[in-house]
Amino acid sequence: MTERPKGADGPQSVPALLHRNANEFxxxxxxxxxxxxxxxxxxxxxxxxxxxxxxxxxxxxxxAEGDFVAxxxxxxxxxxxxxxxxxxxxxxxxPLYQDAVAEEMAYVLGHCGARFVIAGDQEQVDKxxxxxxxxxxxxxxxxxxPRGLRKYDHSRLHQYSHIQDVGRAKRDELxxxxxxxxxxxxxxxxxxxxxxxxxxxxxxxxxxxxSNVIETSKSSSEFDDLRQSDDILAYLPMxxxxxxxxxxxxxxxxxxxxxxxxxADTMHVDLREIGPTYYFAxxxxxETQLTNVMIRMEDAGRFKKWLFDVCMAQARKVGSxxxxxxxxxxxxxxxxxxxxxxxxxxxxxxxGFSRVRVGYxxxxxxxxxxxxxxxxxxxxxxxxxxxxxxxxxxxxxPDGEVRSDTVGVCCPGVELKIAENGEVFYRSxxxxxxxxxxxxxxxxxxxxxxxxxxxxxxxxEEDTGHLRIIDRAKDVGxxxxxxxxxxxxxxxxxxxxxxxxxxxxxGNGRDExxxxxxxxxxxxxxxxxxxxxxxxxxxxxxxxxxVMDTIQAHVEEVNASVAQDEMLSGCxxxxxxxxxxxxxxxxxxxxxxxxxxxxxxEEKYADIIAALYDRSSSVSTVTEVxxxxxxxxxxxxxxxxxxxxxxxxxxxMAAE
Numbered sequence: 001m002t003e004r005p006k007g008a009d010g011p012q013s014v015p016a017l018l019h020r021n022a023n024e025f026x027x028x029x030x031x032x033x034x035x036x037x038x039x040x041x042x043x044x045x046x047x048x049x050x051x052x053x054x055x056x057x058x059x060x061x062x063x064a065e066g067d068f069v070a071x072x073x074x075x076x077x078x079x080x081x082x083x084x085x086x087x088x089x090x091x092x093x094x095p096l097y098q099d100a101v102a103e104e105m106a107y108v109l110g111h112c113g114a115r116f117v118i119a120g121d122q123e124q125v126d127k128x129x130x131x132x133x134x135x136x137x138x139x140x141x142x143x144x145x146p147r148g149l150r151k152y153d154h155s156r157l158h159q160y161s162h163i164q165d166v167g168r169a170k171r172d173e174l175x176x177x178x179x180x181x182x183x184x185x186x187x188x189x190x191x192x193x194x195x196x197x198x199x200x201x202x203x204x205x206x207x208x209x210x211s212n213v214i215e216t217s218k219s220s221s222e223f224d225d226l227r228q229s230d231d232i233l234a235y236l237p238m239x240x241x242x243x244x245x246x247x248x249x250x251x252x253x254x255x256x257x258x259x260x261x262x263x264a265d266t267m268h269v270d271l272r273e274i275g276p277t278y279y280f281a282x283x284x285x286x287e288t289q290l291t292n293v294m295i296r297m298e299d300a301g302r303f304k305k306w307l308f309d310v311c312m313a314q315a316r317k318v319g320s321x322x323x324x325x326x327x328x329x330x331x332x333x334x335x336x337x338x339x340x341x342x343x344x345x346x347x348x349x350x351x352g353f354s355r356v357r358v359g360y361x362x363x364x365x366x367x368x369x370x371x372x373x374x375x376x377x378x379x380x381x382x383x384x385x386x387x388x389x390x391x392x393x394x395x396x397x398p399d400g401e402v403r404s405d406t407v408g409v410c411c412p413g414v415e416l417k418i419a420e421n422g423e424v425f426y427r428s429x430x431x432x433x434x435x436x437x438x439x440x441x442x443x444x445x446x447x448x449x450x451x452x453x454x455x456x457x458x459x460x461e462e463d464t465g466h467l468r469i470i471d472r473a474k475d476v477g478x479x480x481x482x483x484x485x486x487x488x489x490x491x492x493x494x495x496x497x498x499x500x501x502x503x504x505x506x507g508n509g510r511d512e513x514x515x516x517x518x519x520x521x522x523x524x525x526x527x528x529x530x531x532x533x534x535x536x537x538x539x540x541x542x543x544x545x546x547v548m549d550t551i552q553a554h555v556e557e558v559n560a561s562v563a564q565d566e567m568l569s570g571c572x573x574x575x576x577x578x579x580x581x582x583x584x585x586x587x588x589x590x591x592x593x594x595x596x597x598x599x600x601x602e603e604k605y606a607d608i609i610a611a612l613y614d615r616s617s618s619v620s621t622v623t624e625v626x627x628x629x630x631x632x633x634x635x636x637x638x639x640x641x642x643x644x645x646x647x648x649x650x651x652x653m654a655a656e
Contacts, residue, residue: 010214011214012185012186012187012189012210012214013087013182013185013186013187013189013191013210013214014084014087014191014210014213014214014248014249014252015051015084015087015088015182015185016182016185017214017252017253018044018047018048018051018084018252019048021044021048021252021255022044022045022047022048024044024255025043025044025228025255026043026044026045027043027044027045028043028044028228028255028257029041029042029043029257030042030043030044030046030047030251030255030257030258031047031077031080031081031257031258031259031260032077032257032258032259032260032274033076033077033259033260033262034260034261034262034266034270034273035262036262037262039273042077044255047077047081050078050081050164051081051084051085051088052085052088052167052171052178053164053165053167053168053171054081054082054085054160054163054164054167055085055086055088055089055167055178056166056167056168056170056171056174056175056178057162057163057164057165057166057167057170058085058086058089058091058116058142058163058167059089059167059174059177059178060163060166060167060170060174061116061140061142061158061163061166062139062140063086063089063091063115063116064089064090064091064115065089065090065091065181065184066090066091066092067089067091067092067114067115067116068091068092068094068112068113068114068115068193069082069086069091069092069093069094069114069115069116069117069118070094070095070096070105070108070109070112070114070116070117070118071083071086071093071094071095071096071117071118071238072095072096072098072105072117072118072119072120072124072127072128073098073118073119073120073121073124073144073238074098074120074238074263074264075234075235075236075238075243075247075260075261076120076144076260077258077260078144078160079095079118079120079144079238080234080238080247080248080258082118082142082160083095083192083244083248084248084252087185087189087191087192088178088181088182089178089181090181090182090184090185090189091116092112092190092192092193093192093193094108094112094114094192094193094194094195094205095192095194095238095239095244096108096109096195096239097237097239097240097592098120098124098237098238098239099237099585099592100127100592101127101586101626101630102127102128102130102131102630103131104592105127105128105131106131106134106135107202107203108195108203108205109128109131109135109138110134110135110137111205111436111437112193112205112436113137114135114137114138115137115138115139115140116138116139116140116141116142117138117140117141117142118141118142118143118144118160119141119142119143119144120143120144120145121143121144121145121147121148122143122145122147122148122149124143125141125143125149125152125157128141139156140156140157140158141156141157141158142157142158142159142160142163143157143158143159143160144160146159185210186210187209187210187211187214188209188210188211189209189210190207190208190209190210190433191208191209191210191212191213192208192213192244192248193205193206193207193208193436194206194208194239194240194241194244194388195239196388197591197592197593197595204435204436204438204441205435205436205437205438206241206388206389206432206435206436207432207433207434207435207436208241208391208432208433209433211429212391212429212430212431212432212433213244213245213248213249213391214249214253215413215429215430216245216249216390216391216392216393216428216429216430217245217249217250217252217253217254218253219393219411219412219413219429220245220250220392220393220396220411220412221250221253221254222412223396223398223411223412224278224358224396225358226250226254226256226278226358227254227256227277228254228255228256229256229277230254230256230257230276230277230278230357231256231257231259231274231275231276231277231278231355232246232247232251232256232257232258232259232276232277232278232279232280233259233260233261233267233270233271233274233276233279233352234246234247234258234259234260235260235261235264235267235271236280236281236282237592237593239592240593241386241387241388241391241392242280242362242363242386242392245391245392245393246278246280249391256278259274259276268352271351271352272349272350272351272352273352274352275352275353275354275355276352276355276356277355277356277357277358278356278357278358278359279353279356279358279359279360280359280360280361280362281359281361282361282362282363282364282593282594283361283363283364283365283366283367283370283492283495284594286361286366286370286371286374286381287366287367287370287495287496288522289351290370290373290374290498291498291520291522291523292522293347293351294498294523295498295522295523295526298526298527298530299526299530307342307343308343311338311339311342311343311344312339312343312376314332314335314336314339315336315339315344315376315377316372316373316376317332318332318333318336319336319375319376319377319378320372320375320376320402322336322378323375323378323379323380324399324400324402325400340378344377344378347377348377348378348379353374353377353379356379356380357380358380358382359374359379359380359381359382360381360382360383360384360396361381361382361383361384362383362384362385362386362392362407363593363595364488364492364595365469365488365489365492366383366404366492367492367493367495367496368404368405369496370496371383371404372404375402380399380402381402382396382397382399382402382408383396383397383402383404383406383407383408384396384397384407384408384411385407385408385467385469387454388432389431389432389445389446389452390414390426390428390430390431390432390452391430391431391432392430393411393414393428393430394410394411394414394416394426394428394454394467395407395408395409395410395411395414395416395466395467396408396409396411397409401464401466403466405468406461406464406466406467406468407466407467407468407469408466408467409464409465409466409467410465410467411428413428413429413430414426414427414428414430415427415428416460416467417451418458418459418460419453421457422457422458422459422470422476423453423454423455423456423457424454424456424457424458424467424469425451425452425453425454426451426452426454427449427450427451427452431446431450431452432446432452455472455474456469456470456471456472457469457470457471457472457476458470470486470489471486471487471488471489472488475487475488475508475598477508477509478508478509479507479508479509479510479511479512479513479570479571480509480510480511481511481570483568483569483570483571484567484568484570484571485507485508485513485570485571486568486571487504487505487506487507487508487513487571487598489562489565489568489571490503490505490513490515490558490562490568490571490572490573491503491504491505491515491596493558493561493562494515494517494554494555494558497554498520498523499519499520499523499524499527499547499550499551499554500517500518500519500520500551500554501518501519501520501521501582502516502517502518502582502583502596503515503516503517503518504516504583504596504598504601505571505573506602506609506612507571510613512574512575512613513570513571513572513573513574514573514574514575514576514609514612514613515555515573515575515576515577516576516577516579516601516605516608517551517555517576517577517578517579518578518579518582518583519538519541519542519547519551519578521538521541521582524541524542524547525541528541528544531546533546538580538581538582539580539581539635539637542578542579542580543578543580543637543639543640547578548578548640548642551576551578551642552576552642552644555573555576555642555644556644556645558572558573559572559573559644559645559646559647560647563646563647563648569647572644572646572647573644573646574643574644574646575612575613575615575641575642575643575644576612576641576642576644577608577611577612577619577639577640577641577642578639578640579605579608579639580621580623580635580637580639581623581625581635583596583601584625584626586626586628587624587625587626588600588604589601589604604623605621605623607619607621608621608639611639611641612641616641617640617641618638618639618640618641619638619639619641620636620637620638620639621636621637621638621639622634622635622636623635623636623637
């Protein structure tokens with residue numbers, strides 16, 4: 001790999017990295033996008049020309065230094081380019097979640113005072129138009145896809161390609177001004193502002209500098225030996241810090257190629273076609289892929305199912321050891337290689353993981369069984385721990401030190417300390433500059449010495465230096481007996497089962513734990529189809545007696561597992577309900593990154609929680625829901641409250 005400049009001696013901004021790549025890797029692929037079933041490709045030299053043309057056009061449109069420019073849409077090279085073009089102009093890109101409703105967008109657009117918006121398509125344009133009366137600073141909008149927008153009022157609307165055309169036409173006139181603005185960019189200049197998911201309140205604008213992004217991208221790329229020849233698939237929300245670092249920061253630092261799928265519906269097909277060498281996904285994606293594998297195997301013939309089970313048993317036995325380079329007998333290695341030939345290789349190809357050298361999961365804890373499944377196939381899947389305020393990386397797992405129960409060791413340049421209450425603090429070159437317009441929260445989160453409170457409870461293993469996260473610090477509590485209450489630990493075990501999509505466990509300050517369960521409609525629906533069980537809705541399937549029996553068996557299996565943990569055996573689930581609807585970000589129950597908003601759920605479903613604890617056998621409830629078009633409605637249901645068997649270990653611990 002080409003030797004990279006170090007720290008302040010190298011490029012001082014993301015646009016400077018772009019210029020370097022356009023010179024060093026001029027003809028190497030920088031971005032690809034699948035459109036109408038065909039992969040389009042741009043070299044680094046072509047990418048610089050596209051971005052420069054957009055930046056010049058934005059200067060002509062009136063973008064000033066220090067302006068905030070919102071970017072909304074799905075993963076497309078054009079929108080990644082717009083983030084770099086905005087910084088070229090000395091302005092600040094602010095990517096928003098494309099699935100956010102207009103009201104959520106209005107808050108972010110108003111909070112940052114965005115003068116300009118770059119929108120991917122008509123849907124995003126409509127959302128901004130809906131709330132533009134609430135946005136006194138908003139002036140102009142650029143749209144990428146013109147379909148459906150021909151008859152709109154274009155006094156404040158401009159097509160992306162037209163802005164580029166203007167930029168090219170006025171290049172001689174405006175290039176000096178653009179070069180001057182780029183020359184003023186340095187390590188302290190703002191690179192991007194990303195909004196937190198807002199699990200406990202309004203999202204906060206996290207200001208990240210060029211120093212944060214470049215230093216973090218450099219150290220993380222060196223940590224995993226990322227290469228200019230690598231490929232990634234960019235499909236996660238562009239407003240999420242992970243996607244920004246992988247698809248912009250690390251891509252610009254290493255010069256690897258960022259590939260954008262045609263749509264969410266074709267993502268898995270596109271993943272197989274690209275075969276990324278560097279891959280990231282949150283646990284939910286890996287859980288969904290595993291669920292789909294298990295569904296297909298249930299439908300497979302008897303011999304194929306037997307062969308799969310036999311090979312997977314061997315993979316669980318030695319797969320991770322082979323991946324980590326540990327000694328394995330020749331016979332075991334031979335049997336594993338047969339599994340690779342008949343099962344693992346075809347399966348990895350189907351999943352799109354045949355070429356993965358480095359894979360990561362983060363965002364929340366992944367079930368150990370799920371994690372071990374992928375590693376047993378020979379996929380170098382690892383865990384990292386980070387947050388927006390850290391420019392992602394706090395800890396990561398080095399090759400050869402990968403375990404399902406830790407999140408790794410400190411990333412290069414990162415320091416850790418654990419407070420007396422168990423909360424994890426860190427300090428690093430990636431620590432954010434500030435929360436925009438929120439000095440109080442900035443001071444609460446980051447002290448004068450640069451230590452940042454993560455909000456997570458954990459501890460560092462003395463012998464290995466690995467960090468173990470227990471749960472969110474605010475969620476960790478005590479049962480009435482004094483036993484430790486850590487809901488995420490139990491929820492992750494429940495979500496290992498393909499039939500369970502989501503789980504929320506309650507019990508802080510109470511005698512017993514209870515839970516809400518969401519079934520996975522794909523997995524349970526497949527089971528119903530195989531067994532000729534008809535159903536008309538999610539609600540009807542969720543309350544089917546056989547589904548309830550299956551979920552109860554899963555809960556009781558988890559209880560047996562939890563009972564083995566001396567520290568957390570008090571967290572067994574005594575009663576549960578299968579909810580009548582999926583928890584949804586549009587209803588405020590999940591964040592846009594699909595994290596549970598625990599406090600909102602406790603308030604919204606207080607009647608169901610009360611029934612779980614007053615030993616009712618059922619509860620009738622009415623729940624407000626938001627439809628895709630923004631209309632409000634309600635769902636009425638009568639839910640069965642089930643009791644689950646618990647193990648004596650938990651009862652004994654509580655008695656003590």
